[in-house]
Amino acid sequence: MSKILEKEFFSENVAKIVLLAPEIARSRKPGHFVIIKIGDKGERVPLTIASSDDEKGSITLVVQKVGVTSAKLLKLEVGDEVTDVVGPLGKATHIEKVGTVLCAGGGVGVAPLMPIVEGFKKAGNRVITVLAARTKDLVILEEQMRKYSDEVIIMTDDGTYGRQGLVTQGMEEVIKREKVDMSVIIGPAIMMKFGALTTKKYNIKTYVSLNTIMVDGTGMCGACRVSVGGKTRFVCVDGPEFDAHQVDFGQMMMRMGAYKDQEYAAYQKYLGTLETVA
Amino acid sequence: MENIIDYLKAERSQEWRNEIRKSMKTKERTSKVRASMPEADPEVRNKSNVEVNTGLDKDIAILEAQRCIDCPTPTCIDGCPVGIYIPKFIKKIEVGDFLAAASVLKETNGLPAVCGRVCPQEKQCEASCFYTLKLNKPPVAIGYLERFAADYERNSGKATVPEVAGSSKVKVAVVGSGPAGLAASGDLAKLGYDVTVFEALHEIGGVLKYGIPEFRLPNDIVDFEIENLRKMGVKFRNNFLVGKTASFEDLKADGFEAFFVGSGAGLPRFMNIPGENYNGIFSSNEYLTRVNLMNAANPEFDTPVISGKNVAVIGGGNTAMDSVRTAKRLGAKRAMIIYRRSEEEMPARVEEVKHAKEEGIEFMNLHNPLEYYADETGRVKSAKIQKMKLGEPDASGRRRPIPIEGSEFVVDVDTVVVSVGVSPNPIVPASLSKLEITDWGTIVVDKDTMQSSTMPEIFAGGDIVRGGATVILAMGDGRKAAAGMHKYIQEKTKAN
Ligand SMILES: Cc1cc2nc3c(=O)[nH]c(=O)nc-3n(C[C@H](O)[C@H](O)[C@H](O)COP(=O)(O)OP(=O)(O)OC[C@H]3O[C@@H](n4cnc5c(N)ncnc54)[C@H](O)[C@@H]3O)c2cc1C
Ligand SMILES: Cc1cc2nc3c(=O)[nH]c(=O)nc-3n(C[C@H](O)[C@H](O)[C@H](O)COP(=O)(O)OP(=O)(O)OC[C@H]3O[C@@H](n4cnc5c(N)ncnc54)[C@H](O)[C@@H]3O)c2cc1C
Ligand code: SF4
Ligand code: SF4
Ligand code: FES
Numbered sequence: 001m002s003k004i005l006e007k008e009f010f011s012e013n014v015a016k017i018v019l020l021a022p023e024i025a026r027s028r029k030p031g032h033f034v035i036i037k038i039g040d041k042g043e044r045v046p047l048t049i050a051s052s053d054d055e056k057g058s059i060t061l062v063v064q065k066v067g068v069t070s071a072k073l074l075k076l077e078v079g080d081e082v083t084d085v086v087g088p089l090g091k092a093t094h095i096e097k098v099g100t101v102l103c104a105g106g107g108v109g110v111a112p113l114m115p116i117v118e119g120f121k122k123a124g125n126r127v128i129t130v131l132a133a134r135t136k137d138l139v140i141l142e143e144q145m146r147k148y149s150d151e152v153i154i155m156t157d158d159g160t161y162g163r164q165g166l167v168t169q170g171m172e173e174v175i176k177r178e179k180v181d182m183s184v185i186i187g188p189a190i191m192m193k194f195g196a197l198t199t200k201k202y203n204i205k206t207y208v209s210l211n212t213i214m215v216d217g218t219g220m221c222g223a224c225r226v227s228v229g230g231k232t233r234f235v236c237v238d239g240p241e242f243d244a245h246q247v248d249f250g251q252m253m254m255r256m257g258a259y260k261d262q263e264y265a266a267y268q269k270y271l272g273t274l275e276t277v278a
Numbered sequence: 279m280e281n282i283i284d285y286l287k288a289e290r291s292q293e294w295r296n297e298i299r300k301s302m303k304t305k306e307r308t309s310k311v312r313a314s315m316p317e318a319d320p321e322v323r324n325k326s327n328v329e330v331n332t333g334l335d336k337d338i339a340i341l342e343a344q345r346c347i348d349c350p351t352p353t354c355i356d357g358c359p360v361g362i363y364i365p366k367f368i369k370k371i372e373v374g375d376f377l378a379a380a381s382v383l384k385e386t387n388g389l390p391a392v393c394g395r396v397c398p399q400e401k402q403c404e405a406s407c408f409y410t411l412k413l414n415k416p417p418v419a420i421g422y423l424e425r426f427a428a429d430y431e432r433n434s435g436k437a438t439v440p441e442v443a444g445s446s447k448v449k450v451a452v453v454g455s456g457p458a459g460l461a462a463s464g465d466l467a468k469l470g471y472d473v474t475v476f477e478a479l480h481e482i483g484g485v486l487k488y489g490i491p492e493f494r495l496p497n498d499i500v501d502f503e504i505e506n507l508r509k510m511g512v513k514f515r516n517n518f519l520v521g522k523t524a525s526f527e528d529l530k531a532d533g534f535e536a537f538f539v540g541s542g543a544g545l546p547r548f549m550n551i552p553g554e555n556y557n558g559i560f561s562s563n564e565y566l567t568r569v570n571l572m573n574a575a576n577p578e579f580d581t582p583v584i585s586g587k588n589v590a591v592i593g594g595g596n597t598a599m600d601s602v603r604t605a606k607r608l609g610a611k612r613a614m615i616i617y618r619r620s621e622e623e624m625p626a627r628v629e630e631v632k633h634a635k636e637e638g639i640e641f642m643n644l645h646n647p648l649e650y651y652a653d654e655t656g657r658v659k660s661a662k663i664q665k666m667k668l669g670e671p672d673a674s675g676r677r678r679p680i681p682i683e684g685s686e687f688v689v690d691v692d693t694v695v696v697s698v699g700v701s702p703n704p705i706v707p708a709s710l711s712k713l714e715i716t717d718w719g720t721i722v723v724d725k726d727t728m729q730s731s732t733m734p735e736i737f738a739g740g741d742i743v744r745g746g747a748t749v750i751l752a753m754g755d756g757r758k759a760a761a762g763m764h765k766y767i768q769e770k771t772k773a774n
Contacts, residue, residue, distance in 0.1 A: 023518075023523050023524055024523060026524075026528075027522065027523060027524060027525070027528075037480055041573070041578055041579040041580060042579075042580050043572060043579070043580035043581040043582075044480075044572070044581070068580050069580060083480075084480040084516070084517050085517060086478065086479075086480070086517040086518070086519060086523070087519075087522065087523065088522055088523070089519070089522065215564060215567055215568065215572070215581075216478075216479065216567065218478050218479075218519060218544065218703070218705065219544065219545055219703065219704065219705065220544035220545065220546070220563050220567070220703070221546065221561060221563045221564035221567055222546045222548065222560070222561040222563065222564055223560075223564045225548075225555060226555070227555060232548060232550065232554070232555060237704070237705070251555055251656075254556075254557065254655075254656035255555065255557060255656070257557070257655070257656070258557040258558075258584070258656075258657075259582040259584075262582035263582065266580065266582070
């Protein structure tokens with residue numbers, strides 16, 4: 001059981017949740033995630049630890065509402081308990097001084113990117129961050145990103161904020177302008193795929209953080225498997241970060257769609273129960 | 279272990295045992311027919327989760343107990359990894375004192391209702407029963423009787439909790455709540471230690487919960503035994519991954535003086551053949567976890583599972599049998615086992631293979647998959663299968679399967695469960711750089727004390743040491759380790 005200490009909406013469907021989890025707060029490093037489960041009948045869902053506070057014993061998650069579990073989590077209020085929280089899981093990001101790091105985040109991928117941006121800055125790198133969203137209201141964590149980035153470029157699909165265009169355009173602009181030593185891209189699979197193709201053109205070492213379907217998160221089931229460099233790897237224990245130029249994004253996207261119909265039906269049913277209650 | 283032999287002799291010469299032995303001629307005992315286990319109707323049970331074996335009733339149990347001739351040298355005990363005083367509990371059944379029989383079981387086995395159900399008895403205690411060894415007759419049904427006594431006690435509402443020695447303040451940690459960890463924690467609690475069991479998942483029980491299905495081992499039974507451990511003062515911390523949530527160093531700093539690692543063999547193997555990552559292809563761990571632990575087949579629960587019409591399960595072990603029988607229960611029209619050797623080499627319990635056949639499972643023995651094909655959405659739709667034949671025995675003593683060239687054909691499948699084995703869970707070894715491990719990733723321990731060869735405060739047992747074994751072997755390891763830890767802590771205390 002973990003108590004919710006704070007909750008704040010960044011946009012209609014994205015919120016920050018601060019949970020009391022002292023042991024996890026003490027052990028976690030950038031790149032780690034937790035698995036949560038809500039209620040006896042809930043499913044196990046992975047979420048990145050965006051930040052933590054060792055003194056308060058808390059961890060911060062940034063969650064986007066996409067289906068049943070994320071919706072249930074965002075419905076909980078301060079003081080409520082999340083039934084199960086386990087972590088920190090996965091391998092921590094390997095952070096070192098490399099020179100200039102280009103970080104790109106899209107959608108809710110901005111949350112897991114935040115501790116990485118912070119880590120690279122603190123390690124003495126020049127950090128340039130590109131944030132991408134569909135529209136102005138969906139741009140999240142801008143202020144926090146500015147704190148640890150030498151420059152923040154914002155791209156929106158509809159041009160309502162920052163510049164209009166795709167994340168790859170923002171990235172390419174930076175790469176053409178100055179020498180980039182490394183890149184980290186986190187966001188929807190399709191964005192990571194095209195981001196990776198962009199940096200590949202310029203031979204820039206690139207990491208992505210994969211958000212596959214998971215069950216246990218401890219390497220026990222293989223639900224999270226994905227092909228990297230032709231070999232099957234388990235995202236929960238071998239990742240979640242991998243060399244972007246080795247990942248088989250086609251296979252990963254296919255696997256993420258495995259339960260699409262069931263998930264959609266479950267979400268509609270869940271929304272239905274909410275309406276009857278209300 | 280001389281004192282055990284003396285103890286058994288003394289027990290056997292007690293008045294009540296002499297009397298019951300004399301009450302019937304040996305000839306009469308050995309001429310009785312072995313009890314058969316009543317079972318739920320195959321056509322009913324293969325559509326539901328009811329337990330397949332329904333258990334002996336009192337009269338049959340007593341009749342079966344009469345078959346045991348109370349041997350002067352009970353060889354059956356040598357076949358039991360936790361050394362249950364087999365003739366003693368059986369004779370208690372014969373006299374009708376079922377609660378006393380259960381107490382005898384609990385002297386050496388914390389999970390008798392579990393073992394009575396899932397032990398491969400035909401390879402263990404029953405394989406070394408006098409009837410098997412000397413009379414060439416079906417052995418005494420030790421497993422059925424064990425289950426009977428344990429179930430009787432549980433249902434009687436008069437279950438007793440084993441006594442614990444006056445509690446010491448010495449803290450010990452158990453990593454993993456499978457049978458190895460549960461057995462170790464029970465013995466450590468009896469010795470008076472302050473025991474905490476750390477479990478990575480949200481449920482306690484290891485494979486007993488997430489692997490072995492309800493129709494073979496109802497979760498209530500596992501929970502009951504766990505509740506007993508709680509009553510003995512054992513603390514359980516779920517959602518706690520040792521090596522990640524806290525390191526061994528953190529736990530030492532919190533005062534834990536010794537550790538038992540029973541973290542199991544939770545890393546599924548795949549065959550690395552083309553198409554194996556298509557949707558609809560699961561490891562047996564994932565398939566069984568979704569259904570058993572997450573209740574995915576129940577629409578009230580949030581976790582989804584694919585329930586296919588044509589399901590192929592690859593492998594011939596217990597895990598494969600559990601997966602294929604689960605698939606049948608989820609509504610598969612065709613549920614088939616694809617196994618590369620013949621039935622004789624199958625590692626699964628004989629009873630499970632029999633039950634599977636009764637339930638309408640198809641067996642494609644001497645077959646092996648080569649490749650999978652998918653539809654345009656990435657969902658598996660068929661498999662290319664090759665026929666095999668048996669050659670010379672390999673290192674394991676089993677005859678080696680050899681592919682028959684040109685025998686390939688394609689079968690339609692919409693779900694595949696890969697059940698070709700597991701490897702040791704790497705999380706603990708990865709978090710302890712000084713721990714000696716084998717090339718296969720198992721922890722190296724002394725076989726008597728279960729102490730690590732390189733880290734004296736670490737003990738280990740079960741699948742993390744054996745690579746993959748049985749519930750009862752894991753429990754035997756847990757018990758040995760508890761004794762080893764006790765000795766280690768006493769010596770350390772003396773030295774200080
Ligand atoms: C290591 C890791 C870290 C993650 N970190 C975060 C995080 O910090 N914040 C966060 O909000 N999410 C994160 N995710 C994704 C998150 O786990 C999923 O969004 C969540 O499982 C959705 O559960 P649900 O029951 O709400 O929706 P579901 O019912 O499971 O899914 C609903 C629909 O959303 C789609 N979907 C599911 N996951 C994703 C995804 N990752 N991206 C796009 N579409 C998806 C599904 O295909 C489905 O159609 C992470 C995933 C991984 C593996
Ligand atoms: C489907 C299936 C059917 C089987 N059927 C039979 C049968 O009929 N008869 C039989 O005798 N045997 C059977 N077996 C084998 C038997 O279940 C195992 O040999 C036995 O469970 C091993 O016990 P264990 O305690 O070593 O590990 P497990 O039961 O695997 O338990 C290990 C536990 O440790 C936890 N863990 C791992 N790492 C950590 C960590 N770092 N921190 C905290 N917790 C951790 C895991 O989550 C798990 O719960 C079967 C196995 C399977 C999978
Ligand atoms: S625990 Fe297993 S091996 Fe031991 S007596 Fe019982 S059934 Fe036989
Ligand atoms: S060996 Fe068989 S007959 Fe002899 S005591 Fe054991 S169970 Fe009874
Ligand atoms: S989530 Fe089960 S192995 Fe990764």
